[in-house]
Amino acid sequence: MKIRLLSYLLIFIAIAMISCGKQQTVSIDIPYDGDKIVLNSIMTNDSIVYAHITKSASAKASIDSLTELSGCKVDLYENNQLKETLIETLINGRKYYISKSKTLSNRSYTLKASGGNLAGVEGTDQIPAKPGFSPLEFWKISNPPDSLKPYRMTIKIKDPAGEKNYYRLKIYSASYNTGTKRYTINKNSEISFSLDNFIDEKGVFGVVSDNLSRTGFFTDDTFNGQEISLNLSLRTASDERLYVAPELMALSKQAYLYFDSKKKQENNKDNPFAEAVIVYNNISGGYGIVGGMADSITVIKRLN
Numbered sequence: 001m002k003i004r005l006l007s008y009l010l011i012f013i014a015i016a017m018i019s020c021g022k023q024q025t026v027s028i029d030i031p032y033d034g035d036k037i038v039l040n041s042i043m044t045n046d047s048i049v050y051a052h053i054t055k056s057a058s059a060k061a062s063i064d065s066l067t068e069l070s071g072c073k074v075d076l077y078e079n080n081q082l083k084e085t086l087i088e089t090l091i092n093g094r095k096y097y098i099s100k101s102k103t104l105s106n107r108s109y110t111l112k113a114s115g116g117n118l119a120g121v122e123g124t125d126q127i128p129a130k131p132g133f134s135p136l137e138f139w140k141i142s143n144p145p146d147s148l149k150p151y152r153m154t155i156k157i158k159d160p161a162g163e164k165n166y167y168r169l170k171i172y173s174a175s176y177n178t179g180t181k182r183y184t185i186n187k188n189s190e191i192s193f194s195l196d197n198f199i200d201e202k203g204v205f206g207v208v209s210d211n212l213s214r215t216g217f218f219t220d221d222t223f224n225g226q227e228i229s230l231n232l233s234l235r236t237a238s239d240e241r242l243y244v245a246p247e248l249m250a251l252s253k254q255a256y257l258y259f260d261s262k263k264k265q266e267n268n269k270d271n272p273f274a275e276a277v278i279v280y281n282n283i284s285g286g287y288g289i290v291g292g293m294a295d296s297i298t299v300i301k302r303l304n
Helices: 001-017 253-268
Strands: 037-044 048-055 073-078 080-086 087-091 094-102 108-115 119-128 132-140 151-158 166-177 182-189 192-202 203-205 214-220 229-235 243-251 287-297
Touching: 037 108, 037 119, 048 073, 048 108, 073 094, 080 094, 108 287, 132 243, 151 243, 166 229, 166 253, 182 243, 192 214, 214 253, 243 253, 253 287
Parallel strands: 037 287, 119 287
Antiparallel strands: 037 048, 048 094, 073 080, 073 108, 087 094, 108 119, 132 151, 151 229, 166 182, 166 214, 166 243, 192 203, 192 229, 243 287
16 A cells, blocks of 8 residues: 555656656766777678677767777678678768678678777677568558558568568658669658558458558567468658558568667657667677668559
């Protein structure tokens, strides 16, 4: 009973503080273990490796103040065998360490980085196989229940059996040039959508969310080894959407944990009452992520 009364009292105090309209500043002392290398690299199948390296900073520092590290030695290992040393390259004003060779699905890759008078770090992950998916239909309804979501799409996913699979879905704007007869995918124009539900041979299952988002994460917990359809609702646009490009990424478990925790942290950043989310880290001796993923992307034309 005392605990319940104390809980009510704390809630009352919090409400009173908010209703007074006064900003309250709370200082929280977050321990800092000292400077370490931050190694970030998301590796995609059949692509060269890009690694971004910075020096860590305390939680009080701005993310823009993180210092990029030059002159580092970054070695790439494939299935535990040294493959090459990455080359430092400047791209759009940012320093990256880049490989010459491309990664392959179902192989393990390790990055070992040292430099900046800091302790060396390393991270390892495997590149998954490309996901089996195909867009089935894309259409517009005349009187949608939600005017913000007039477009509908159905895609089919063929999930590999006997293993847990992790997915990320994005949808981009696309166009078609009748002169060159070529499609263009604009990856700078992500379309917000909602994951409505899944469908298998028995019917609708697993209603996901009615909220609009530019990225959808899900696993095959409810449809392992099956061929299922996924229904989506797409956000309206100032111009008619005639072509779109759905992209399904197969993620490694580590990449999934990283992206999912990062999204949750971003969603909670403006909510002082939300539980703190720590972004997943798999770097030994430092911070960051070495993750693997494989993409399938295609363009689909609207039916009506």
